[in-house]
Amino acid sequence: xxxxxxxxxxxxxxxxxxxxxxxxxxxxxxxxxxxxxxxxxxxxxxxxxxxxxxxxxxxxxxxxxxxxxxxxxxxxxxxxxxxxxxxxxxxxxxxxxxxxxxxxxxxxxxxxxxxxxxxxxxxxxxxxxxxxxxxxxxxxxxxxxxxxxxxxxxxxxxxxxxx
Amino acid sequence: xxxxxxxxxxxxxxxxxxxxxxxxxxxxxxxxxxxxxxxxxxxxxxxxxxxxxxxxxxxxxxxxxxxxxxxxxxxxxxxxxxxxxxxxxxxxxxxxxxxxxxx
Amino acid sequence: xxxxxxxxxxxxxxxxxxxxxxxxxxxxxxxxxxxxxxxxxxxxxxxxxxxxxxxxxxxxxxxxxxxxxxxxxxxxxxxxxxxxxxxxxxxxxxxxxxxxxxxxxxxxxxxxxxxxxxxxxxxxxxxxxxxxxxxxxxxxxxxxxxxxxxxxxxxxxxxxxxxxxxxxxxxxxxxxxxxxxxxxxxxxxxxxxxxxxxxxxxxxxxxxxxxxxxxxxxxxxxxxxxxxxxxxxxxxxxxxxxxxxxxxxxxxxxxxxxxxxxxxxxxxxxxxxxxxxxxxxxxxxxxxxxxxxxxxxxxxxxxxxxxxxxxxxxxxxxxxxxxxx
Numbered sequence: 001x002x003x004x005x006x007x008x009x010x011x012x013x014x015x016x017x018x019x020x021x022x023x024x025x026x027x028x029x030x031x032x033x034x035x036x037x038x039x040x041x042x043x044x045x046x047x048x049x050x051x052x053x054x055x056x057x058x059x060x061x062x063x064x065x066x067x068x069x070x071x072x073x074x075x076x077x078x079x080x081x082x083x084x085x086x087x088x089x090x091x092x093x094x095x096x097x098x099x100x101x102x103x104x105x106x107x108x109x110x111x112x113x114x115x116x117x118x119x120x121x122x123x124x125x126x127x128x129x130x131x132x133x134x135x136x137x138x139x140x141x142x143x144x145x146x147x148x149x150x151x152x153x154x155x156x157x158x159x160x161x162x163x
Numbered sequence: 164x165x166x167x168x169x170x171x172x173x174x175x176x177x178x179x180x181x182x183x184x185x186x187x188x189x190x191x192x193x194x195x196x197x198x199x200x201x202x203x204x205x206x207x208x209x210x211x212x213x214x215x216x217x218x219x220x221x222x223x224x225x226x227x228x229x230x231x232x233x234x235x236x237x238x239x240x241x242x243x244x245x246x247x248x249x250x251x252x253x254x255x256x257x258x259x260x261x262x263x264x265x266x
Numbered sequence: 267x268x269x270x271x272x273x274x275x276x277x278x279x280x281x282x283x284x285x286x287x288x289x290x291x292x293x294x295x296x297x298x299x300x301x302x303x304x305x306x307x308x309x310x311x312x313x314x315x316x317x318x319x320x321x322x323x324x325x326x327x328x329x330x331x332x333x334x335x336x337x338x339x340x341x342x343x344x345x346x347x348x349x350x351x352x353x354x355x356x357x358x359x360x361x362x363x364x365x366x367x368x369x370x371x372x373x374x375x376x377x378x379x380x381x382x383x384x385x386x387x388x389x390x391x392x393x394x395x396x397x398x399x400x401x402x403x404x405x406x407x408x409x410x411x412x413x414x415x416x417x418x419x420x421x422x423x424x425x426x427x428x429x430x431x432x433x434x435x436x437x438x439x440x441x442x443x444x445x446x447x448x449x450x451x452x453x454x455x456x457x458x459x460x461x462x463x464x465x466x467x468x469x470x471x472x473x474x475x476x477x478x479x480x481x482x483x484x485x486x487x488x489x490x491x492x493x494x495x496x497x498x499x500x501x502x503x504x505x506x507x508x509x510x511x512x513x514x515x516x517x518x519x520x521x522x523x524x525x526x527x528x529x530x531x532x533x534x535x536x537x538x539x540x541x542x543x544x545x546x547x548x549x550x551x552x553x554x555x556x557x558x559x560x561x562x563x564x565x566x567x568x569x570x571x572x573x574x575x576x577x578x579x580x581x582x583x584x585x586x587x588x589x590x591x
Contacts, residue, residue, distance in 0.1 A: 068421070126384075
């Protein structure tokens, strides 16, 4: 009962601001609505006993990515300038596609008999994740760090003012 | 009623479709990036839910979620750098206005 | 146990904890700040309210509570009113993982999370959203400039902060704050000796993260008329201040926990040791504040990206080598 209640509250905290994110006319408000969405997702991770990923989620998504997005909004249009149309002419089509896809996905999820795996999650996941990253997933780890480095250099080169 | 895998998958699907709607309908490039972030987060919810309910012995799902988070950070960094450059050169962040092939 | 009993307990614990912190950190902190400032600048500081001016902050708080809430006409009202709450909550949340000491064999900590220091870093990084929201919603160019400065500063200094935390976590072998204190046994066992570069990096980054002089560019009174909180009045302004002081004290408490051996010490009771060490760090931060002038923005960012971050990475390499071999 408690878990279900927590799940319902956290889903609402995730999905209601997400609607604001995609529909708000004010771009800064939609960027700020990302924060409760990400925090709700963090709560869902905690519910799924993935506390390390939850911590990283707050640190990276809520703390860094949202700030970066807000920063760029304020460096460009700022949301304070002229009121311009924020949506293109694809609203009906987009809504239709999204609704159909959502219905389809939920229908599939409800019909599929999901297998129940053996074993349980370890008590503390942080150390286990580290071990996994440096043993069986070491190639993934190295490639990810390479991509991170390349995108760091790339972002600097792209954003640097020439002339 | 206990919370099962399906609950989390449904939330993930709804979040993904909301993100998709944002990507399809927004004109502002930054807002499109926000939609993409929602979709990536939906994928992460699924990965972690599958990890817990289908394969709890290994932590591969959580490891993959961390990789996705890292790549999302890369994507936002490069994407926003592109937005800033476009704004600097074309003075707009609306993707339907960015229609020149060269300048 | 019913779920709503759990929620009620959590709520009451949060209210009690936050009230305690508002009194200990913010009210006493402001008084200490003014007294230390007076002492350093050879003046007396507040002296009139109560004996030696100890009730000055109480009087100020009552005054602020009575003041009118002014919302600028062009402001985004919802965001404008939410922003101080974000800053305050984020500043106070970090305290949940701070172990205050031991009492009858039990560790006094709200929650000994096994991702303790990660949680702390995450909460410290949330403050900047409140600052950006407040600065933007005020619809004032100085506020917006202050908020933008704050965003670039805090994002830059989160990296050295995180790197220092990584070095400490490697040394202790755990992310839990209680575990880190337990890992420091004996006087020489404090991580300030074994992790001195990490300590310096953390101290500098923490000072920058809480926007204090010499890193107080977001609110630089003389350039930006107080930056992101120019438009705030009364209790909303003091909520910003409360958040700032709570976070400053949380940083001091975290330095105590990570590097100074937490509650450990001879003779005196553990709680007293913890507060003694914490106020020592707080005093150091105040000493710096009343001594140094403000950095320029480019100097500030250079310090983070070109000195602290590479130094931190090299230190992680060195301490990793030392721990492994």
